[in-house]
Amino acid sequence: MKKNILFLLPLAFAACNDLDLEPVDSITTARFFRSTADAQASVNAIYSALTYEENSEQSLYGRNLNFLTDMPTDYHAAGASAINANVRALSAAAYDATNDRVALAWKQIYRGINRANIAIDNIPNVSGEEHLKLRLIREAKFLRALLYFNAVRLWGNVPLVLHEAPSLETSILKAGRTPIDPVYHQIIEDLSDAENLPLSYSGSDIGRASAFAAKALLAKVYLTQKNYPAAADKAAAVIASNSFDLFPHFADAFKPATKNGIEHIFSAQFEDGQSGTIGNTGNTLPGAALGQALANIQPADIISDISFYNNYDDNDTRKYATFITSITNPASGEDFTYLIPRFAKYIDFETFAAGKSQSAAPVNYPIIRYADVLLIHAEALNEQYGFPTQEAFRSINRVRRRAFGHPFDQPSPADLPEDLDHNAFLRAIQHERLLEFVQEGHRWFDLVRWGILEETVKPVKPAFSVRNYLFPIPQTQHDLNIQGLPQNPGY
Numbered sequence: 001m002k003k004n005i006l007f008l009l010p011l012a013f014a015a016c017n018d019l020d021l022e023p024v025d026s027i028t029t030a031r032f033f034r035s036t037a038d039a040q041a042s043v044n045a046i047y048s049a050l051t052y053e054e055n056s057e058q059s060l061y062g063r064n065l066n067f068l069t070d071m072p073t074d075y076h077a078a079g080a081s082a083i084n085a086n087v088r089a090l091s092a093a094a095y096d097a098t099n100d101r102v103a104l105a106w107k108q109i110y111r112g113i114n115r116a117n118i119a120i121d122n123i124p125n126v127s128g129e130e131h132l133k134l135r136l137i138r139e140a141k142f143l144r145a146l147l148y149f150n151a152v153r154l155w156g157n158v159p160l161v162l163h164e165a166p167s168l169e170t171s172i173l174k175a176g177r178t179p180i181d182p183v184y185h186q187i188i189e190d191l192s193d194a195e196n197l198p199l200s201y202s203g204s205d206i207g208r209a210s211a212f213a214a215k216a217l218l219a220k221v222y223l224t225q226k227n228y229p230a231a232a233d234k235a236a237a238v239i240a241s242n243s244f245d246l247f248p249h250f251a252d253a254f255k256p257a258t259k260n261g262i263e264h265i266f267s268a269q270f271e272d273g274q275s276g277t278i279g280n281t282g283n284t285l286p287g288a289a290l291g292q293a294l295a296n297i298q299p300a301d302i303i304s305d306i307s308f309y310n311n312y313d314d315n316d317t318r319k320y321a322t323f324i325t326s327i328t329n330p331a332s333g334e335d336f337t338y339l340i341p342r343f344a345k346y347i348d349f350e351t352f353a354a355g356k357s358q359s360a361a362p363v364n365y366p367i368i369r370y371a372d373v374l375l376i377h378a379e380a381l382n383e384q385y386g387f388p389t390q391e392a393f394r395s396i397n398r399v400r401r402r403a404f405g406h407p408f409d410q411p412s413p414a415d416l417p418e419d420l421d422h423n424a425f426l427r428a429i430q431h432e433r434l435l436e437f438v439q440e441g442h443r444w445f446d447l448v449r450w451g452i453l454e455e456t457v458k459p460v461k462p463a464f465s466v467r468n469y470l471f472p473i474p475q476t477q478h479d480l481n482i483q484g485l486p487q488n489p490g491y
Contacts, residue, residue, distance in 0.1 A: 032122075033122040033123070033125060033126050034126060034127070035126055035127055035128055036126060036127070036128030036129060036132050036133060036136075038126060039119070039122075039123040039126050039128070039132075039133060039136050040132075040136060042118065042119040042122070042123070042136075042140075043119050043136045043139050043140050043143075045115050045119075046112055046115045046116050046119060046139075046143045046144075047143065047208075047269070049108060049111050049112030049115055049143075049147075050112065050268045051268050051269060051270055051365075053104075053108065058104075059108070060105065060108040060109065060112070060268075061268035061365040061441075062268075062270070062365070064101060064104055064105055064108065065105060065150070065441050066439060066441055067090050067101040067105075068090065068101065068102065068105055068154060068444065068471060069441045069442070069443060069444040069445060070438075070439055070441065070443050070444065071087065071090045071091050071301070072090050072091065072093050072095070072444060072457070072461070072464075072468065073443040073444050073447060073456075073457060074308075074443075074447075074456050074457050074459075074460045074461075075303060075304055075308040075434070075438070075443065076301065076302075076303065076304060076439075076443070077091050077301075077302050077304040078091035078092075078300065078301070078302070079299040079300050079301055079302040080299075081300045082300040082301070084101075086099045086100045086101050086102075087101060090102075091461075092461055092463050093457060093461040093464040093465075093468055094463040095471075095472070096472060096491055097472035097473065097474060097475040097478065097487060097491045098475045099472070099474075102471050102472060102474055103474035103475075103476055103477075105154070106151075106155075106473075106474045106477060109147045109150055109151050110147075110151075110159075112143065112144075112147045113144055113147050113148065113151075113161065114161075114164070114165075116141070116143050116144035116147070117161065117162060117163050118164045119137070119140040120137055120140050120141065120162075121163055122164070123136055123137050123140075124137070135197060135198065138193055138196060138197050138209075139194070139197065139208060139209045141190035141191070141193050141194050142190065142191065142194035142209040142213065142214055142217070143209065144190055145186075145187045145188075145190035145191045145194065145214075145217065145221075146217060148160070148183055148186065148187050148190075149217070149220075149221060149224075151183075152180055152183045152184065152187070153224065153445055153448070154470070154471045155470060155471055155473060155488065156180060156470045156488060157177040157178060157179055157180055157183075158177060158178065158183060159175035159176060159177060159178060159484070159485070160175075160178035160182060160183050160186060161175050162186065174480065174481040174483075174484050175481075175484060176481075176483070176484030177484065177485060177486065184221065184225060187221055188218065188221060191214045191217055191218045191221065192214075192218070194209060194211070194213075194214035195211050195214045195215055195218070196211065197209060197210050197211045197213075197214060198210055198211065199211050199212060199241075199243065200212075200243065206260050207260055207267065207269045209266060210265075210266070212238055212241060212243055212244070212265055213265050213266035213368060215234045215237050215238050216234070216235070216238050216265045216266070216368045216372070216373050217266070217368060218230075218234045219231050219232075219234035219235040219238070219373060219376045219377070219380070220368070220372070220376060222234060222380075223376050223379065223380055223449070224445070224449050226383070226449075228381075228383040228384040229380075229384050231376060231377075231379075231380035232377060232380035232381050232384055235373050235374075235376045235377035235380060235395075236377060236391075238265070238370075238373050239373065239374070239377060239395070244262060244263060244265060244370040244373070245262045245263065245370060245408075246262075246263055246370055246371060246374075246398065246402045246408060247261060247262060247263045247402075248402070249317070249321075250317050250318050250321045250402060250403060251317075251320075253369060253371075254321070254345045254346060254363060254366075255348075255363075256272075256350070256361070256362045256363055256364075259362070259363075259364045260364070262370075263366075263369045263370045263371065264364070264366055264369055264370075265368040265369060265370060265373065266367050266368045267364040267365060267366045267367055267368075268364060268365040268367055269364055270361075270362055270363055270364055270365070271362050272360070272361075272362040299342050299343070301439075302340060302343075303323075303340065303341065303343075304460050304461075305460065306340065306341075309341045311431075311434070311435065312435060313404075315404055315405075316403050316404060316435065317402075317403055317404065317405055318403050318435055318436065321344065321345065322343065322344060322345055322438045322439075323341035323342060323343060323344050324338070324341065324342050324347070325337065325338055325341050325342075326338065330352065330353040330354075330355065331355060343438065343439055345438065345439055345440075346361075346363050346365075346439070347361075347363075348361035348362065348363050365440075365441075367441075371399050371402075371436055372437070372442070374395040374396065374398055374399050375395065375396060375399060375429060375432060375433055375436070377391070377392070377395040378391075378392040378393070378395040378396040378425075378429060379392075379426070379429045381395075382422055382425045382426060382429070383422075383426075386422050387421060387422050387425075388420055388422070388425040392425070393415070393416060393418065396416060396428065396429065396432060397412070397414070397416060399432060399436060400412075400414040400415065400416070400432065401414050401415070403435070403436075416428055430450065430452075433446055448469055453468065453469055454466060454468075454469075465490060466490070467488070467489060467490025467491060470488045470489075471488070472487060472488055472491035473485050473486075473487050473488060473491075
């Protein structure tokens with residue numbers, strides 16, 4: 001059987017209960033589920049689908065999702081060391097159905113969904129404490145919803161499969177495309193159940209999906225559906241909980257020392273020295289021990305044009321946390337200045353100073369952070385009422401005050417003018433999200449839901465066409481299931 005078929009068994013489960021450990025055993029489900037320890041390992045395997053990939057490939061949140069959600073947009077491009085022709089095609093908005101990064105994303109997303117289905121189907125039958133079993137099922141539902149939310153936004157109508165395949169017969173595995181509305185209905189149903197998860201965790205459970213993660217993701221789902229009252233309500237619930245806040249310094253959102261901190265609602269967890277690719281999606285700096293002259297190393301990810309870097313006010317602290325323009329080689333003490341700024345969010349400078357590759361750095365990937373909730377809240381209120389409310393101003397100004405180093409709860413020179421109308425406020429939101437979320441997997445999704453993808457990207461990447469509002473169904477999947485997986489228009 002081909003490895004890229006939609007749902008592949010047996011499932012690789014985690015051997016331990018720690019969230020961030022790599023799965024090592026391959027066990028059929030019929031033999032596996034006996035106790036809550038087995039149930040916990042099965043859910044850990046879903047988490048691992050976000051951060052691990054075999055054969056030294058980029059994991060979903062290690063880098064591969066960014067190839068689809070940032071690389072094809074206006075601000076991002078493939079640099080000289082991006083030698084994969086498929087990556088360069090994404091950068092030029094000239095990709096087709098044979099693109100291997102698109103195919104890998106499909107495989108990674110449906111692998112995680114299949115693991116979630118297996119856990120949800122089998123955990124009720126294991127022996128052990130009912131409250132723990134229920135919590136694990138809800139975590140699996142949160143992760144399934146996250147993965148389906150990515151899938152439906154990337155490909156549109158996608159196979160909606162909610163149970164473990166009872167056999168490997170081709171007729172069973174060849175699921176057809178489901179219309180968008182039922183997929184979103186299932187996403188909302190799963191997240192609504194996940195709202196009953198614990199509010200927070202401690203010890204080795206830190207980093208697992210919580211009730212607030214479910215509410216925050218629901219806010220984003222509703223915003224994408226243009227259900228603005230529901231989006232505003234869910235975002236407001238997270239804000240009113242007082243369980244989260246912005247870090248005083250923007251850069252702290254991307255440092256290993258502050259991972260899973262006050263701003264992090266849900267992150268893909270990466271550990272020190274983890275095998276495989278980790279969360280430094282730019283991967284712009286090698287370890288000094290590689291013996292290469294840093295000045296001559298061309299990064300794989302670059303800004304599409306220096307004008308994007310120049311979009312930042314010089315007083316905006318995000319400019320200096322998002323990019324670096326110079327660095328000192330820790331091995332030689334030699335200083336290097338870059339003519340083109342390099343992405344910096346996922347660089348762990350302690351790892352670099354130790355002469356190690358960035359692929360060993362313990363940098364988490366922030367899937368949902370509090371700044372996103374604040375901007376969702378502001379945008380949803382503006383759309384709901386047709387003008388920006390005082391609460392909308394309060395939410396966006398909180399993000400802007402942090403960016404310019406002002407106290408969060410006091411009026412500041414960074415605040416937006418209070419006479420902005422609906423359209424001007426929306427443009428302010430769009431600009432703020434661009435500056436805030438570089439390389440965080442939001443840009444393509446934002447441009448699509450605003451309906452401005454073509455007008456934004458085409459001037460920078462002339463190969464762009466209207467087909468790029470969706471990604472192609474991977475050719476391998478289409479060939480396996482021609483009747484059930486018709487291709488997206490234009491591919």
